[in-house]
Amino acid sequence: MQVSERIQHEFFYLDSLTPADFFPEENRFYLGMNESMPWKNEKEAVIQIVQEWKPYMNELTALFKERKNKETKPLMVKGISLFIRLLFWSNNEPTDLKNLQEKLVQFEVKPVNIGERLQFLMQRPTLYHSFIQLSELMVEQEKIYYKYLVMKKRVNRT
Numbered sequence: 001m002q003v004s005e006r007i008q009h010e011f012f013y014l015d016s017l018t019p020a021d022f023f024p025e026e027n028r029f030y031l032g033m034n035e036s037m038p039w040k041n042e043k044e045a046v047i048q049i050v051q052e053w054k055p056y057m058n059e060l061t062a063l064f065k066e067r068k069n070k071e072t073k074p075l076m077v078k079g080i081s082l083f084i085r086l087l088f089w090s091n092n093e094p095t096d097l098k099n100l101q102e103k104l105v106q107f108e109v110k111p112v113n114i115g116e117r118l119q120f121l122m123q124r125p126t127l128y129h130s131f132i133q134l135s136e137l138m139v140e141q142e143k144i145y146y147k148y149l150v151m152k153k154r155v156n157r158t
Contacts, residue, residue, distance in 0.1 A: 004030035009097040011122050014077050019097070022081035026094045039089040046145055049086045053079065053138055060131050069126045076125040079134050080118075086138065087114070090145040109148045111140040 003020045004027050012019040020027040028035050038045040056079050063072050088095040091107045104115050111117065117137060121130050 001027075002031060003027060006030045006096050006098050009100070012077065012081060012097075014074060017074075017077075022078065023085065023095050023097075026096075029094050037094070039092055039094050042089050042092050042145075043149070045089040046086060046142060049082055049089065050138065050142055053082050056082070057135060057138075064128050064131055069128070072131070073126050076121075076130065076134070079131075079138075080121050080125065083121075083134060083137055083141070084118070086141050090141060090148075109141075109145050111137055111144060 001018070001020050003018050007019040007023045007026050007030065009019055012022050025036060025038055029037060038048070056075050060072055060075050060079065063069075063075070084097075085095055087104075087107065087110060090109050093103075096103055100118075101115050104110065104118070107114075114137075117133060121134055121137075124130050
């Protein structure tokens with residue numbers, strides 16, 4: 001399958017997988033095969049991604065407990081892709097990895113120091129500390145998103 005240049009990133013080329021496997025909706029969108037745009041309905045998208053993360057988190061917890069760090073890489077890459085999708089979708093945008101760091105700066109709904117934290121994850125995905133960081137980022141982004149919704153509702157009332 002063709003991979004859009006907007007989602008091409010060396011981190012997401014893993015074995016036979018490509019970024020199109022990690023970001024299928026965005027890939028179809030950027031290639032003009034505009035099927036669904038879940039980021040336009042970000043509330044449901046956030047719920048979906050958080051639910052999708054749970055089995056990966058459980059499996060990663062077990063692998064790290066058994067000290068099978070090398071086996072965690074595919075799951076961590078998937079988890080990191082889920083977090084990136086969560087980050088973009090909760091900001092009502094499709095994932096765009098082309099200028100990732102610049103995009104992160106522009107987001108309104110994001111965890112503190114997201115650029116450095118995400119860079120750490122992508123440089124060292126098989127570390128236990130990276131797994132802990134990823135888990136914390138998922139929870140933080142979800143909380144920040146819901147806080148943003150509440151604040152937005154208050155502003156719209158006045």
